[in-house]
Amino acid sequence: MSSRLVPNTERVLRRYRANSSHLALAFGCAALAGVTLTTPAAGANDFWTGTTSPDWFAGANWNLGAPPTAGDNTYIDTTASNATLISGATASSNSVTVGLNNIGMLTIANSGILNSGQGLVGRQAGSTGTATVTGAGSIWNAQGVAVGFDGTGTLSLLNGGAVMSAAGYSVALGNSLGSSGVVTVDGTGSTLSGASFVVGDAGNGTLTVSNGGTVLTTQFGSIIGKSAGSVGNATITGAGSSWAHTGTSGFWVGQDGTGTLTIANGGKVSVATDAVLGYQADGVGTVTVTGAGSVWNAASITVGRLGAGTLNILNGAAVTSTPRR
Incomplete structure (x- = not known):
């Protein structure tokens, strides 16, 4: 022992x-x-x-x-x-x-x-x-x-x-x-x-959701690339694959780290609150939505708050905003 x-x-x-x-x-x-x-x-x-x-x-x-x-x-x-x-x-x-x-x-x-x-x-x-x-x-x-x-x-x-x-x-x-x-x-x-999600807290995080898999954020917030130096990558791919963020806090891609979200091949991400790409000055956030049937919906989307943000909508994909009531 x-x-x-x-x-x-x-x-x-x-x-x-x-x-x-x-x-x-x-x-x-x-x-x-x-x-x-x-x-x-x-x-x-x-x-x-x-x-x-x-x-x-x-x-x-x-x-x-x-x-x-x-x-x-x-x-x-x-x-x-x-x-x-x-x-x-x-x-x-x-x-x-x-x-x-x-x-x-x-x-x-x-x-x-x-x-x-x-x-x-x-x-x-x-x-x-x-x-x-x-x-x-x-x-x-x-x-x-x-x-x-x-x-x-x-x-x-x-x-x-x-x-x-x-x-x-x-x-x-x-x-x-x-x-x-x-x-x-x-x-x-x-x-x-989970009540909240962090993909890449201070280290490296990789999340892949495919072939009809589901991720749920149920109470609080979601971050991809949280701390300075962290790298977070999330891919939601394939018809029926989804990430549903119903928490009361935000969905951030690149808080102080580097975050990448890819939605492809009919995948869907829904965010009941506000989404931000590049939240803090050190944050780098990139979201790519590509392919027919691929959808990202959020209450609001900010591309580059204090940091760097990039949003790519390609090949018949859709990004929509549904304000909170």
Whole structure:
């Protein structure tokens, strides 16, 4: 156990509180609660060993001799014997980290369900975390999700799989300087939902929604390219693919970083509030809407507030404004 670095969970909380304060400045104070992750309770730390099989529910695959309970903190940090699989049943954990210091892999399939507090994919610098939720009925319910917290994280939602971040909790891709978070939402019914979204917080974030996948911002704001030096890229492509921003705060492409949004091949993005490209002086925001059936609708659109903004409407695409009532 001495070789395993378990993060100070209060540090995690402080990190997100710091991030939330920046968002609050940008979005208004109401956004503050939207990006705060919970501090894991003082439960047991259960490490995946995968000694006998991929089965999450087999006690021999865990260092404590039993699968995690709702009060435990789960660390999946090895694939040496077997990667981790939740299949056809419901698992619970106080927090889940996939890739703590090393390499971790988690798959949720066959209507498997994971209920957890905060979910971190790629926790420490140098770690690599990969999580896949695949198939209708397969769900990860979490209280905040960070893909690429300090390390490298990949999250794939396929064939109707879903990740649902609870009310008041955010989804962040590429949280820290040097981190990388990549999320794919592919296929009809595949859904990623959060109270607020950051694609490229201080690191690099990439979001791809394709073949009928759906992203939902339900309460607060969305930012692509948040902090200075960050890079955020979001692509919504294919008929039925969508990002619906129904939060009460803005949708910003390039706050202080570099943000790019591409809507193509019949994809749709709807923003119930104001959209801004190049929000702050350092911000660079580019939106390209291309192809017949591709649509971006927002209550208002500002191209270059204090920073640099570019809007491209190509090949029969449409950009429309529907003012708030």
